[in-house]
Amino acid sequence: MSEADRRVVVLVSGGPDGPRPRVHPADAPLLLADDLAAVRGDGCFETLLVVGGVPAKPERHLARLARSSAALGLTGPSDEQWRAGIALAAREWGPDSEAMLRLVLSRGPERGGAETAYITVAPVGAHARRARAEGIAVTTLSRGFPADLAEASPWMLLGSKTLSYAANMAALRHAAAGGFDDVVYLSAEGEVLEGPRSTVVVARGGELVSPPAEVGILEGTTLAALAEIAGAEGVPVRRERLLVTDLLAADAVWLLSSVTLAARVRRIDDVTLPPAEPPVDVAGMVDRAVGRA
Amino acid sequence: MSEADRRVVVLVSGGPDGPRPRVHPADAPLLLADDLAAVRGDGCFETLLVVGGVPAKPERHLARLARSSAALGLTGPSDEQWRAGIALAAREWGPDSEAMLRLVLSRGPERGGAETAYITVAPVGAHARRARAEGIAVTTLSRGFPADLAEASPWMLLGSKTLSYAANMAALRHAAAGGFDDVVYLSAEGEVLEGPRSTVVVARGGELVSPPAEVGILEGTTLAALAEIAGAEGVPVRRERLLVTDLLAADAVWLLSSVTLAARVRRIDDVTLPPAEPPVDVAGMVDRAVGRA
Numbered sequence: 001m002s003e004a005d006r007r008v009v010v011l012v013s014g015g016p017d018g019p020r021p022r023v024h025p026a027d028a029p030l031l032l033a034d035d036l037a038a039v040r041g042d043g044c045f046e047t048l049l050v051v052g053g054v055p056a057k058p059e060r061h062l063a064r065l066a067r068s069s070a071a072l073g074l075t076g077p078s079d080e081q082w083r084a085g086i087a088l089a090a091r092e093w094g095p096d097s098e099a100m101l102r103l104v105l106s107r108g109p110e111r112g113g114a115e116t117a118y119i120t121v122a123p124v125g126a127h128a129r130r131a132r133a134e135g136i137a138v139t140t141l142s143r144g145f146p147a148d149l150a151e152a153s154p155w156m157l158l159g160s161k162t163l164s165y166a167a168n169m170a171a172l173r174h175a176a177a178g179g180f181d182d183v184v185y186l187s188a189e190g191e192v193l194e195g196p197r198s199t200v201v202v203a204r205g206g207e208l209v210s211p212p213a214e215v216g217i218l219e220g221t222t223l224a225a226l227a228e229i230a231g232a233e234g235v236p237v238r239r240e241r242l243l244v245t246d247l248l249a250a251d252a253v254w255l256l257s258s259v260t261l262a263a264r265v266r267r268i269d270d271v272t273l274p275p276a277e278p279p280v281d282v283a284g285m286v287d288r289a290v291g292r293a
Numbered sequence: 294m295s296e297a298d299r300r301v302v303v304l305v306s307g308g309p310d311g312p313r314p315r316v317h318p319a320d321a322p323l324l325l326a327d328d329l330a331a332v333r334g335d336g337c338f339e340t341l342l343v344v345g346g347v348p349a350k351p352e353r354h355l356a357r358l359a360r361s362s363a364a365l366g367l368t369g370p371s372d373e374q375w376r377a378g379i380a381l382a383a384r385e386w387g388p389d390s391e392a393m394l395r396l397v398l399s400r401g402p403e404r405g406g407a408e409t410a411y412i413t414v415a416p417v418g419a420h421a422r423r424a425r426a427e428g429i430a431v432t433t434l435s436r437g438f439p440a441d442l443a444e445a446s447p448w449m450l451l452g453s454k455t456l457s458y459a460a461n462m463a464a465l466r467h468a469a470a471g472g473f474d475d476v477v478y479l480s481a482e483g484e485v486l487e488g489p490r491s492t493v494v495v496a497r498g499g500e501l502v503s504p505p506a507e508v509g510i511l512e513g514t515t516l517a518a519l520a521e522i523a524g525a526e527g528v529p530v531r532r533e534r535l536l537v538t539d540l541l542a543a544d545a546v547w548l549l550s551s552v553t554l555a556a557r558v559r560r561i562d563d564v565t566l567p568p569a570e571p572p573v574d575v576a577g578m579v580d581r582a583v584g585r586a
Contacts, residue, residue, distance in 0.1 A: 026326070027325075030325065034302075037331040038331045040456065042458065042462050071463075102327075122404065145438040152435075155463050157459060163459065170364075171448055188438070
């Protein structure tokens with residue numbers, strides 16, 4: 001089996017008296033046909049990087065998973081059980097190559113029964129490695145709703161990382177068909193929101209700026225880790241509403257995510273961004289945050 | 294095993310030379326842990342009623358599934374293969390009780406490989422039987438985007454029946470928490486859209502009216518079947534944009550769906566609707582359309 005085909009699957013059960021996490025054969029089916037993850041996208045997830053066998057910032061991911069599962073009315077395994085599962089999955093994967101580790105929590109089978117919780121591990125894809133090394137071209141797409149919708153309609157789960165990503169995947173296919181690597185979503189008013197799987201951050205003078213969570217976006221774990229390191233080095237990370245023109249006028253723009261890390265934006269639609277070295281070494285700071293440097 | 298616990302699962306493979314559909318043990322896992330249905334809600338589905346062992350309006354569902362899968366860039370089994378799978382699943386279920394038969398098409402495992410296509414059959418739930426018999430109370434929720442978004446942003450898949458239903462399920466939980474049975478979505482402008490799993494239709498004088506597909510809603514198969522029968526009896530079904538006040542002023546309002554069929558709306562938020570017999574026997578027409586009468 002080639003490295004690109006390797007997979008690890010770990011089953012995590014809920015409840016304080018549940019069995020310990022255990023490895024599940026990656027080629028054996030795991031989910032019933034009516035699992036609500038599959039037939040309704042009804043659950044939540046997290047994706048984190050494993051570097052040298054060590055999962056990066058697991059506590060930030062567990063905290064966000066807990067927020068998502070609370071918003072969905074799910075219980076989920078305890079953090080302790082997730083930690084044991086993550087450790088087992090990372091150990092099974094081994095230290096030799098970077099991996100994407102995904103936590104999945106579903107409402108369970110439609111016929112009734114316990115929630116489904118498991119972990120998958122897979123190699124980091126070529127797309128992510130290329131985006132880190134070469135940067136990306138992005139297209140802007142309007143999500144069509146106003147920036148204050150998340151606060152007006154909490155039931156829409158805009159700040160939760162649910163399994164219902166069909167529109168996000170469609171946006172990425174739409175971008176690829178136009179020759180772009182990724183997407184920046186805009187609100188109906190033209191405010192910068194986020195990428196389908198990333199957080200937007202810009203360098204402006206000596207500071208970093210990223211849109212606030214209240215515009216209906218996911219709170220980025222990589223942004224939070226970056227903010228901690230940058231803050232300690234005297235570079236504030238401010239949360240401020242941004243327009244596309246703010247991206248074009250910035251010293252540099254990145255999409256941040258847990259697996260791709262910092263992808264420098266080289267082009268936005270038809271506009272090539274200035275190629276100058278950024279005033280803040282965001283990529284280096286993110287590498288340190290996840291233990292890559 | 295009680296009737297409520299009975300399940301049938303049929304696996305349907307793609308490609309003209311693929312194996313014939315075959316029964317899969319309902320209690321055995323079917324999906325790999327990284328199937329994109331489960332981890333991304335990346336696929337589409339249809340749900341149809343089985344009455345006396347006969348699937349209702351399968352061709353309308355296959356036509357809509359084909360439109361959804363084309364929008365998602367999926368190939369899917371041929372209609373011939375789906376028909377064989379539906380027939381096998383209905384035969385396995387038997388003629389004795391009404392069932393919900395679901396067609397599921399997913400992009401397949403994230404690691405690569407063929408698309409996943411299968412069928413599940415389960416009993417019609419108590420919620421659906423009660424809604425048919427007693428009617429329902431609905432709450433209105435704004436989806437937050439304008440009615441013309443579907444045409445402006447086809448990549449959002451608004452007219453496709455994708456597996457990414459987390460927000461729909463959350464809307465239904467939100468409604469239930471407020472004492473409501475179901476939801477009517479509104480656009481940002483307050484136009485009536487659809488239910489999370491149903492189509493809105495009203496009786497007004499001697500005609501029926503339902504919002505047009507261009508407002509970013511799913512084209513209802515039950516509405517289409519109703520329109521055929523109603524048209525033959527001299528009752529036109531017009532497609533017209535509606536406001537909430539149009540619902541309140543109508544002679545009667547229903548939510549139509551393939552399994553629940555026609556659920557008469559008795560209350561919209563705080564407003565009780567007139568209980569008079571409707572001028573058009575929508576429930577009877579829908580029953581005939583699906584072979585229940």
